[in-house]
Amino acid sequence: MVAHSRGAGALRPSGRVNAPRPALVEAGACGAPVRVNRQAVAFLREEWRVVDRWWTDEPVDRRYFDLVLESGQNVCVYRDEEAGCWFSQRA
Amino acid sequence: MIACLLIPGFELRAALRSRPGVGLEPAALAPEPGSEPLVGPVTAAAQAAGVEPGMRLGEALATCPRLVLVERDPAAVELEWEGVLRRLEDAGFAVEPAEPGVVSFETKGVERLYGGLEAALSRALASVGTAWEPRVGASRRRFAALAAASVARPGQAIVVADAEERRFLAPLPLSLLPLAPERYAELEGLGVRRLGELAALPEPAVAERFGPEGRESWRLARGGSGERVRGRRPAAELVEALEFPEAVGNELTLRRALGSLLDRLLARPEREGKPLRKLAVSARLVGGGSWRRTATLRDATAERSRLRAALGPKLAELPAPVVELRVEAVELAEHTGTQLELVRPQGEVLGARLTEGLRQVRAGVGSGSVCAVVEVAPWSRIPEARALFVPRDE
Numbered sequence: 001m002v003a004h005s006r007g008a009g010a011l012r013p014s015g016r017v018n019a020p021r022p023a024l025v026e027a028g029a030c031g032a033p034v035r036v037n038r039q040a041v042a043f044l045r046e047e048w049r050v051v052d053r054w055w056t057d058e059p060v061d062r063r064y065f066d067l068v069l070e071s072g073q074n075v076c077v078y079r080d081e082e083a084g085c086w087f088s089q090r091a
Numbered sequence: 092m093i094a095c096l097l098i099p100g101f102e103l104r105a106a107l108r109s110r111p112g113v114g115l116e117p118a119a120l121a122p123e124p125g126s127e128p129l130v131g132p133v134t135a136a137a138q139a140a141g142v143e144p145g146m147r148l149g150e151a152l153a154t155c156p157r158l159v160l161v162e163r164d165p166a167a168v169e170l171e172w173e174g175v176l177r178r179l180e181d182a183g184f185a186v187e188p189a190e191p192g193v194v195s196f197e198t199k200g201v202e203r204l205y206g207g208l209e210a211a212l213s214r215a216l217a218s219v220g221t222a223w224e225p226r227v228g229a230s231r232r233r234f235a236a237l238a239a240a241s242v243a244r245p246g247q248a249i250v251v252a253d254a255e256e257r258r259f260l261a262p263l264p265l266s267l268l269p270l271a272p273e274r275y276a277e278l279e280g281l282g283v284r285r286l287g288e289l290a291a292l293p294e295p296a297v298a299e300r301f302g303p304e305g306r307e308s309w310r311l312a313r314g315g316s317g318e319r320v321r322g323r324r325p326a327a328e329l330v331e332a333l334e335f336p337e338a339v340g341n342e343l344t345l346r347r348a349l350g351s352l353l354d355r356l357l358a359r360p361e362r363e364g365k366p367l368r369k370l371a372v373s374a375r376l377v378g379g380g381s382w383r384r385t386a387t388l389r390d391a392t393a394e395r396s397r398l399r400a401a402l403g404p405k406l407a408e409l410p411a412p413v414v415e416l417r418v419e420a421v422e423l424a425e426h427t428g429t430q431l432e433l434v435r436p437q438g439e440v441l442g443a444r445l446t447e448g449l450r451q452v453r454a455g456v457g458s459g460s461v462c463a464v465v466e467v468a469p470w471s472r473i474p475e476a477r478a479l480f481v482p483r484d485e
Contacts, residue, residue, distance in 0.1 A: 017464055017478040042295030050472050060473055072298035072306055089474055 020087035023077050027086075033065055036075055036088075043068040050078075064091060092198045092208055092250070093320055094229040095236035096215055097243075098175070100132030100144075101192030104223060105171040106164040107134075118159040122148060124410045130160075166373045166381035166417075175219055176323075182218040185322025195233060195320045212248035221246060234315030235260060238267050238286075256314045261287025268308045274301065286312040329362060329420035331355045338377035338412035345406045345413065346399075352418040353398050362423065366391035369422035372402045375415040382409055391424030449483075458484055 026035040033041050046066040053060045061081040068074055076091045098104065103120040107113055117140045120131030128148040140155040152158055172191040179186050183204060184196040198211045205211040212227050219225040228239025230251040238260055239249040251259045263286045265275055283289050289297070290312040298306040310316065331352045339345060349372065356362075368391040373383035384405040392398065402418070436444070449461050462480040471477050 015480050016475040017480060019475045042293070043299055045299065052472055068295050068299045070295055072295055074299075091474055 018090050020078070020089040023086045023088040025077055025079075025086035027079070031063070031079070033067060033077060033086075036067060036069060036077055039069040039071055039073070041067050042070045045074075066091065092202075092229045092231065093195055093233050093236045094198050094212060094215065094227055095193065095195050095233065095240045096179070096219065096225055096227045097237070097240040098192040098219070098223045098225050099241075101172065101223075102163065102168050103132040103134070103161060105168040105191070106161050108167065108171060109164075110161070113159055113161065116159055117142065117155050117157055118161050119144075119151060121160040121162050123163060131163075162380040164381045165383040166375065169371075169373070169383055175223065178218045178220070179215060182214055184215060185320070187320045187323055193237070195236065196322070197320045198229060208250060209248060212250070216246055216248065230256060230314075232256065232314045232317050233320070234267075234311045238263055241267060257287075257290065260312065260314065261285060261290070265289065265308075268311055270304065270308055274304065274308075277301075324422065329356060329359055329423075330417060331359075331419075332415055332417040334415045335413065338414050340409075340412035342406055345409070345416065346403055348416050349402060349406065349418065350395070350399055352416065353395055353402075356418055356420060357393055357395060357398075362393075362420070364393070365423040365425065366393045367398065367420050367422070368424040369420075370398065370402060371417075371419040371421050372405055373417045373419065374409060374413040376409075376411040377414055378411065380411070382411075382413075384408065385421060387422075453484065458482070 024037050025033045028034045032044055032047070035041060044065060044067055046064075048064050050060060050062045050064065059082060062078040063081060064076060064078040066074070066076050075088055077086055077088045079086050100120075103118070104114075106120065107118070114134055115136060117134060117137035119133040119137050119142055122128045122130060129145050130142065130148055130151045132144050133142050137155060137158060140158070142151045142155050142158060146154075148160075168191050172188070176186050176188055176194065179194065179196065183201045184198075185200070186194050186196045188194045196215070198208055201211050201214075202208055205214050208229060212229060216225050216227055224245035226240050226243035226245055227248045228236045228241070228243055228251065229248065230236040230239060231253050235251050235256050239251050242263065243249045265278055265284060265286065267286065268289075270278075278284075278289065283292070289309060292309065294306065294309055297309045301308070333348050333352055335348075339348075367388065369385060369387045371383060371385040373381060375381050384402075386401040386405065388397070388401060453461055459482040461483050463483050464478050465481045466478045467476070469477050
């Protein structure tokens with residue numbers, strides 16, 4: 001497999017497959033996203049929580065949302081409850 | 092305007108050209124050999140007797156015991172369809188055929204020639220001929236034109252104005268959409284029976300439930316895209332045929348005959364040294380009927396061995412012994428400046444080329460740029476912990 005050559009940022013000599021990428025998310029009152037990357041959310045398909053590695057120095061506490069945007073695009077985003085940031089990732 | 096000319100049941104009509112009397116009897120196109128036993132298009136008499144296109148063969152024969160099954164004749168379909176297209180082209184229309192019986196064309200270039208849109212559409216209908224019972228629809232968008240043609244009567248032209256497009260499509264049935272049968276049932280189960288009802292649904296909801304196919308149907312229900320019609324390139328008229336003194340079923344003999352036909356085709360001066368892009372092999376079968384397969388080459392070529400490799404395996408699909416074999420150059424490509432190779436590369440050579448390619452990528456981009464994906468914890472609940480990129484520098 002050949003790593004993507006577009007831009008130096010895309011070149012990863014080694015690393016994790018499907019690493020999370022920062023996402024621009026506006027959340028509603030209940031914490032669910034209402035806009036993702038400036039596109040309105042049409043449907044919330046599924047929501048789940050991943051809490052893991054709490055016994056380590058790098059605990060994982062994520063709230064995932066599987067969404068359909070108004071353009072018809074399907075996206076999966078999560079809120080990192082530890083860092084308080086949003087990321088997009090293929091679940 | 093985009094116009095769509097429709098000839099329903101074209102395959103049956105073409106197969107009946109050699110048996111005109113059968114057209115007045117209850118008749119249906121026989122199922123394709125090896126496929127599900129469903130009847131194809133049916134004649135008006137068969138429809139009056141209760142036989143519908145797409146009905147199971149057993150049910151159709153039980154409904155109408157006098158039903159005549161007409162054998163498929165793909166070569167006749169191809170020939171007749173080409174005739175229809177040529178007549179339209181002779182009348183000045185740049186046609187884009189979708190399938191036998193459905194063709195689109197732009198009217199813009201010929202409206203002034205014939206004195207308006209309606210006159211141009213009448214000319215198109217007349218050039219096809221009343222025997223085919225063609226009908227035509229016109230609109231700014233292709234799907235609306237097709238829908239108009241499918242509700243028109245034989246010989247009628249329906250023009251759908253821009254403002255009336257949505258209103259025109261709304262009461263039409265979903266069967267106009269290119270959907271799988273189970274999708275229609277699913278939509279009907281949800282109470283959606285008309286194009287207007289589908290168009291009224293929000294797009295994300297349709298996309299979420301039915302995926303890309305559903306979204307495309309939703310767009311079509313709202314008129315579809317205004318994609319322009321691209322007139323086809325006229326087909327090449329290069330055909331070679333070989334008639335056998337008696338029917339041949341032996342594949343080896345047929346392959347030899349194919350090789351000889353290809354030699355003759357490649358030697359034709361009309362080819363002007365151009366490589367072939369698309370070829371067709373057809374056969375007249377013993378006891379009537381015909382068979383036809385086409386092959387489009389990824390790289391246009393005039394190499395006999397490559398043409399044989401593309402068409403040869405298709406001979407194994409012949410359903411019956413053959414009395415005549417034909418090879419046709421459907422489309423020729425322009426000359427290309429391909430670099431010839433003296434020796435064909437083999438497995439090891441190809442492997443060495445890949446290795447060399449990867450080496451060049453590493454040299455250009457740096458060490459660690461070529462990686463392999465290695466699964467480390469596919470069961471993990473954390474998606475990025477399931478696999479790793481591992482550099483492959485060897």
